[in-house]
Each structure stands twice: as C-alpha cells, then as structure tokens.
Amino acid sequence: MIAIEDVGTPRRLLGAFARILAAGALLTLAGCVVPSDGPLTHEVLSAGADGKSYEIPQTKLVFDVVNVDQRVANSVSAAKRYGLSSTFGFGGGGGTPVIGVGDHLEVTIFEAGPDGLFSTTERKSTTIPVIVQPDGHGQIPYVGSVRFAGMTIDSARATIVDALKAKAVEPDVIVSMAGNASRTVSIQGDVNKSGIVPLGLSGQHLSEVIAMAGGAAKPPYDTYVSLKRGGKSRSVLLQSVIDNPKDDIYVKPDDQIYLTYDPQTFAALGQTKKPGKIRFDAAKLSLVEAAALAGGGNVATADPKGYFVFRYEDENVYRSVVGDDRFRDLIARGMVADSEGRYPIVYRLDLGATQSYIVAQNFPVRNKDVVYLARHVATDLAKFLTIVSSGSSAAYNIQRTADLL
Structure with a gap:
C-alpha cells in the first residue's frame, strides 16, 4: 500500500522543477542580446582609431572618424581627386607628327x-x-x-x-x-561608333576623340572612361573630364580608350525610410540630397546624432581633412590603402545641430559611398522591455502551473 506522503513527493519535485524553469526563463531574457540592424553611434565612434575598441585584436581595419563641420565639408568638396593628368600628364598638341607605316x-x-x-x-x-x-x-x-x-x-x-x-x-x-594609319587610337565600349580613330596632325584632346566616335551613348555622369597607355591605365568619370579641363588630356597614338556605363550609386542603410542601393541620376549629389533620396530617417528609431558616410578616400583628400601629422599617425597604426590607393574613413554628421543642414549641402556624396543612419539607443531598450514583458508572462504561467502542482 502506497503512503500519501509518497504520492505528494513527485508533485513537489515537479513543482520545484517548474519554478526553476521560470527563474531560468527570466535570467535568459535578462542576459539576451537585443536584435539590432547596425552599430549604435557610440559603437561607430569607438571603432575608430581613437576609440575604446581600437585595441581589440579583432579590430584590424584602421580608420579615422571625422566630424563634419564647414571646414571639413569645404576640404572634401574642394580637394582635387586623382585624374588622368596625374597618371599620364596633360601632354602637348601632338608635337611634330611623323610619317609611319601604313600611311x-x-x-x-x-x-x-x-x-x-x-x-x-x-x-x-x-x-x-x-x-x-x-x-x-x-x-x-x-x-x-x-x-x-x-x-x-x-x-x-x-x-x-x-x-x-x-x-x-x-x-x-x-x-x-x-x-593616317600610323597615328590612331582605338575607342570601344559605350560610344555610338566604336572603332579606330585617326589623329590629326595637330593632336586631339580626349573629348575630341570621343566626339569623333559619335560621343558617349549614356549620360557623362554615369559613364566612366578608361585610358590605357603602355603599362599604365586609369579610369575616371567622363563628367570629370568635362568639368576639369586638366583631365581632358591629349591622346597619343596607340592609346586604348574604353567607355563603360556604370551609374553612380550609394547604399542607404540603417534607420532610413528607403534603405537600399540608390542612383544619383545627377552629375553631383550632396549629403542633404542623398538623405532626401533615402526618404529621410525614421523618427521613432533614428539617432539624429549618428549620420555617417563610410568611404575610401584619396590620399590628398584624406590629408586635407585630417592633416599630414594625423595621416602619418594613422599609417603608423596600420591603416592601409585599397587596390586603388585610397584609405578608409568615416564622416559623421550630427543632424541634431541646426547648422548641420547647411554644412551637409556642401558635403559631396561619392560613388559607392555607404550612408548609414544609426538607431537610437532607446530603441534597444524598448526592444528589451518588450522581450522581457513577453518573457515575464511566460514565466508567470510556468510559476502558476508550479503552484497548482
């Protein structure tokens, strides 16, 4: 015959186990990682060369985080970017042409x-x-x-x-x-009439050769022109050749020219209303215009103090922004260039400050930039409280079941 106390023992054990499950559920929720969709403002700042997380072994990419003010905006906007003349020189008017084979x-x-x-x-x-x-x-x-x-x-x-x-x-x-068969250049790609273009005796500018090939098939702000001469090659936006006379260099016999249609875009990420890959559809784009194309920020979740532009910058632009001493310090810390000789940098704009909307009008967005709007820290707290609230309800049900046992 089974005693009454023996029958109660399993019930007490089951009740104790249920209470342990309830406590464990709450502890798990308290220690959970709140889902996120990108770093917070302070996390981006800490990841920079002067941030607290800089010395973490996993942080191998060295870059600077620069607050955008009027000086920085002007420096980035006015700084000359490396063009065709920096690689090939401007050249002359063809020099004294000579007769060649096939002429x-x-x-x-x-x-x-x-x-x-x-x-x-x-x-x-x-x-x-x-x-x-x-x-x-x-x-x-x-x-x-x-x-x-x-x-x-x-x-x-x-x-x-x-x-x-x-x-x-x-x-x-x-x-x-x-x-003229000996003084020619080849032009291919997104032009209206590709082929071999003969050079005149006085020499031609790059824009003249493109015109002789029927002109670019697509808008110049979405077309890149690549020039190969000997063992050197470089690509620039055709719009820069139009805007900067120094990039409208003289071509030379046997130059190879290729035009490529590649629309300028930037990536809008984070708390923007229209995240994704967005086309410029214009020759130039300011940060204010980019923000508008991305639909602005989500009022309920965005951190206006954390508007960032991630990019690789030409060395001369980088130096004009941070200074020569700072640039050398970053190199000493391990900052390295990409395959095109550009260096990583993050620009930060505080949209909580009124003057930022004026400054941003003069800050240019570049092709392939990543424009990121951080979420507000309160968003994570709200998510956490929601999870804890739902978890508390589950724990309460477990506890109540235990009490009934």
Missing part, C-alpha cells in the same frame, strides 16, 4: 617645262599615291625607294626635291597625308 600619302610633283618627266602641255604636275610599306619605304618614279617612316611632311618633301633636281625641270613637290 597613305599623295606626292604631287610640279615641273616648269611643258614636256618634263611629270608635266605635259596640258598640265604642269603629276600626283603619285604612295602607301608606306612595312619596311618604312615607298616608291617614287625616277627617284626610287624613299624611306618615309620617321620623316616629317617637310623633310619628305625636301628629300624628293633634292632627288629630282638633276632629273626634272625646276621641280617642286607637295606631300600631303591622304590616309
């Missing part, structure tokens, strides 16, 4: 007498077409083989006149370029 020449020879080698009673001259052969030579009657490759038009004329003085009657010669 099509027209050699017109005049004589004073009516019955000369190149004249008759009806005409005083004869025009001879000459194509410069692979060995650099071309044939002229009564002169023979003439090496044209490497000669200027004037020197070619003088050579032919000298060779004819003892054979023709008071000869005179005109040499003209009928077809």
